[in-house]
Amino acid sequence: MLQASIPTLDPIPLPAPYWLFKLLLVVTFTLHVLAMNFLLGGMALAIASRWSAARDRANRLFSDVATKLPLLLPATVTLGVAPLLFLQVIYGQFFYTSSVVIAWPWFLALVMLTVAYYGLYYVSSRTHRQSGSGRWVLLASFS
């Protein structure tokens, strides 16, 4: 039943052996996850230091981390594009099926990402109050 609802893989033959795509997928996905963890951890740090009681040192930590966050987000996104490509090459039939099933949440991840992106630039450009912890909850949904 489940098998029957998954379409067959695309008829155009692959231009290289399967293992090569698999390798590229695993390597680039690892890099993506690394960057994403830096980003998530960085945001957690930024939020914690913003609300920390030890004002002086926390402020320095905050401004240090906050200015780096706008670089970590594009790194995460860019490194996420490559595994998405290789994923579609070898597991296209499963990927398309699953993303159609969760179409709106999947699409909204990008909208939230854009909001988060501009939010981070905003935060880093002026080191005043973090504009909310809701933002990294949104980001967690993208992975």
Next chain:
Amino acid sequence: MDVSFGAGLLMALLSILHVFVSHFAVGGGLFLVVTERRALRRSDNEVLTWLRTHTKFFVLVTVVFGAISGVGIWFTIALIHPSATSSLIHAYVWGWAIEWVFFFLEITAALFYLYGWNKLEPRLHLWYGWIYFVAAFASMVIINGIITFMLTSGKWVETKAFWTGFFNPTYFPSLVVRTAIAIALAGMYALVTASRIQEASLKRRMVKWSATWILPSMAALPPLIWWYVRCIPPERWASAKGGMPTASHYALNAAVLAAVTFVLAVGTLIRPARLRVSYSLLVLLAALGTMGSFEFVREAIRKPFIIADYMYDNSLYSKQSGVDSGFSVEQVDKAGVLNTARWVRRAEGIAAGKEIFRVECQSCHTVDAYRGVRRLLAARQWDTEQLEAMLGSLDVMHNSVMPPFAGTDQERKDLSGYLATLYPASPTPLEGARLFHQNCAVCHRSGADDPAITTIRSMDPDSASEMLKSLPALFTRMPDLKLSEQQRSALVQWIRTQIAEAGTPRERASFLRPRGDY
């Protein structure tokens, strides 16, 4: 789902905004390095300071929105057209992979360039700018191959070779046109930051400098577009004319809006030192309209294909390719579409027809909203047999803008059955006249002065038709005729429209009066 804001419109909005930004990402990169180089040579610190602000604007628009919306397009096409996405991914894996390398380089170089202002040594800073521009241009060089391939797949259909599809008939004209657009857009976006300069002489210089990017490249566009158009097979254009003139409509839009944009851009030179932000945004808005119309033309002439001569808009392969998943027209004709497609409810009769409509028609048609079939069919009044016959020639209708119907004869019958339920066969004057003379004229005169006629004419058609449901309830001596809903509305319509205001029936009505054979 029948919505007017559907996946197609979402796709159009997203991709038009994306191309509008991504062309700026290419041309704007060149603008940054050329302007910086000039300013460095002249030790012009004023310009360098402005350019630093412009870089921030540039990065916030292109690196953030441009990059994310690009990924957004990918998400969207994978959702609304997985088969075509998969074809493009499989045929061009290495193209996409190389494009990704350039994309990576582009983003990295852009951020180095942004954060390098006043920190890096000027020559090194300029180098980052050049790396950015070359990478951005290279990514356009690649994506252009894939986009033009969709419109003119050329000999790829036979060879399936990467380069045959990549350097297809419209590759070069499209690349040159897009480069010219990118350069013009660089100047238009620069107008926005230039219009915010306070100091008059710097503002005058920068507005003029921006205009020198806009005007020559826009002036070069008409001959370049003409070349582009000449490389498109004439039958592609033919399909856009006739019943669905979307392409010619948008082509006209693009031409008019391009002229407006040009005139507005010339207008910035009248008083460059006093250019307002709102005016520069107006130039951008006109350019956005032009660009959107241009892309609409390209998409419209591609119909009925999503990938020219290979795959139709509804995911059907136009030719059997041996290893396909059986979703080619030829195979579906034999096996049946509901047996081949995966996500369908098995059904019979009208319900099956509805499923077939969803699979084969709904990629372009809705029932009531965008290109709604109810409206289209109600205007034509085909009955089930006619519908069935017409479905057999779908691919030659309207200059071949639609794919052929694919499926078994029974499925064609089911689809016709479903389509026929969408509209009531509207009453013809002939039927109304016949009913009147057959049933009513024995007692009622068909004149406007007859009380029954005047009553019906004073009511709205729906309640008049409702009233005729039970005649004895109106007047006990009238026979219970049990007219069908269609017959009643035919009768009401005839009474309302065909009987002349004063006295006697019109000529046409008397001509329709039954002879002895009724």
